[in-house]
Amino acid sequence: MFEERKERALARLRAEEGKKGRVDEEVVEIIGRLNSLKDFFTTSSCSGRIVLLRVPEVGAKREAVFLGKWHRAVTKEEVLAVLKRSAVGTAEKGEVWLLSQSPILHVACRTLGKAKALLAVANESGFKYSGIKTISNSNDNGKVVVEIVSTERINVPLAEGGVLFCSDPHLDFIVSKANFTLARGKAKLKRFYSGLKMLE
Amino acid sequence: MFEERKERALARLRAEEGKKGRVDEEVVEIIGRLNSLKDFFTTSSCSGRIVLLRVPEVGAKREAVFLGKWHRAVTKEEVLAVLKRSAVGTAEKGEVWLLSQSPILHVACRTLGKAKALLAVANESGFKYSGIKTISNSNDNGKVVVEIVSTERINVPLAEGGVLFCSDPHLDFIVSKANFTLARGKAKLKRFYSGLKMLE
Numbered sequence: 001m002f003e004e005r006k007e008r009a010l011a012r013l014r015a016e017e018g019k020k021g022r023v024d025e026e027v028v029e030i031i032g033r034l035n036s037l038k039d040f041f042t043t044s045s046c047s048g049r050i051v052l053l054r055v056p057e058v059g060a061k062r063e064a065v066f067l068g069k070w071h072r073a074v075t076k077e078e079v080l081a082v083l084k085r086s087a088v089g090t091a092e093k094g095e096v097w098l099l100s101q102s103p104i105l106h107v108a109c110r111t112l113g114k115a116k117a118l119l120a121v122a123n124e125s126g127f128k129y130s131g132i133k134t135i136s137n138s139n140d141n142g143k144v145v146v147e148i149v150s151t152e153r154i155n156v157p158l159a160e161g162g163v164l165f166c167s168d169p170h171l172d173f174i175v176s177k178a179n180f181t182l183a184r185g186k187a188k189l190k191r192f193y194s195g196l197k198m199l200e
Numbered sequence: 201m202f203e204e205r206k207e208r209a210l211a212r213l214r215a216e217e218g219k220k221g222r223v224d225e226e227v228v229e230i231i232g233r234l235n236s237l238k239d240f241f242t243t244s245s246c247s248g249r250i251v252l253l254r255v256p257e258v259g260a261k262r263e264a265v266f267l268g269k270w271h272r273a274v275t276k277e278e279v280l281a282v283l284k285r286s287a288v289g290t291a292e293k294g295e296v297w298l299l300s301q302s303p304i305l306h307v308a309c310r311t312l313g314k315a316k317a318l319l320a321v322a323n324e325s326g327f328k329y330s331g332i333k334t335i336s337n338s339n340d341n342g343k344v345v346v347e348i349v350s351t352e353r354i355n356v357p358l359a360e361g362g363v364l365f366c367s368d369p370h371l372d373f374i375v376s377k378a379n380f381t382l383a384r385g386k387a388k389l390k391r392f393y394s395g396l397k398m399l400e
Contacts, residue, residue: 095377112312112335116335119333129329129331129347129349130331131329131330131331131332131333131347132331132332132335133319133331135312135316135332147329147331149329153353153355154355154356154357155353155354155355155356156354156355156356156357156374157354157356157373157374157377160373165367165369165370165373166367166370167365167366167367167370169365170365170366170367170370173357173360173365174356174357177295177357
């Protein structure tokens with residue numbers, strides 16, 4: 001049962017990577033390592049990213065449109081170029097937000113004991129919002145899913161109704177903090193990767 | 201065992217409330233309700249808040265200093281008053297951030313099954329970062345702890361080294377979004393409270 005589910009997840013992963021390539025290299029080694037362990041497999045992953053998002057309102061994610069998306073540090077000029085092309089001075093309604101998002105991993109675990117061991121590694125690596133998200137009724141069929149995520153992030157409303165509210169020096173400051181937060185997330189991923197040896 | 205731990209947690213709660221009063225009223229009914237159920241007790245809670253924080257760097261929470269803290273909507277004038285008193289034009293190093301934080305609850309559950317039931321109520325109420333944080337080796341002694349938390353928040357760097365980078369119109373916009381986010385969190389708490397009848 002666990003093996004079948006894992007095989008399907010790995011096939012899905014290969015298909016996705018074949019289609020679009022892998023944009024966030026930093027997470028490739030980690031998912032490879034996790035998937036090489038017999039008691040785990042990954043169902044989704046992101047190494048952390050900086051995002052420019054247009055949303056009708058806070059939290060209305062389903063209607064959000066990505067204006068820009070980077071799995072690496074950005075410059076203010078890159079952010080401004082996207083804003084000027086698609087958010088500022090347009091008739092588009094809605095808000096534009098800059099987000100620096102934590103790495104996130106979803107990992108299916110064979111047993112509750114394995115999930116606890118993984119959670120310990122995640123917490124020790126600094127992923128303090130990690131937790132067990134779902135447990136199937138039978139604990140031994142691979143439906144124990146751990147979410148690994150960090151608390152640090154940046155969520156700044158920048159513009160509304162085509163008007164950019166953020167000054168140039170403030171955007172400089174925000175972008176530098178977004179890059180710093182992104183780098184912290186990626187450093188945690190490195191610690192997490194090292195910690196995975198505890199699970200062998 | 202569970203009963204002893206619960207009794208100690210309730211005594212701690214009464215002592216705290218006796219000492220400082222309860223600042224966030226919106227969570228009082230919820231923790232009262234949870235603590236009235238025989239299979240649960242709360243170990244910490246916050247109904248969500250808007251915070252002005254001075255930090256040496258992103259995520260260095262242990263060294264953070266609260267400049268302002270509100271469990272309710274704020275005005276730009278209130279925020280500016282705190283900034284001018286303690287953050288802008290001073291020789292203080294470090295950064296000043298405005299945060300709008302999700303409600304957060306930690307709930308000890310008698311069994312894993314009860315934790316799963318609580319987690320289902322939390323997720324249905326919109327607390328999408330909820331998860332099981334710790335499970336003791338013996339599942340039946342009240343050490344299954346569920347964290348209930350939402351994804352929405354605002355984290356904006358405003359000032360650094362005594363210099364306010366945020367313009368007045370931008371601060372208006374940020375404060376309105378912080379209030380909106382806070383209100384969304386409190387609406388989720390109401391849904392969660394209604395959902396608690398599923399646990400009886």
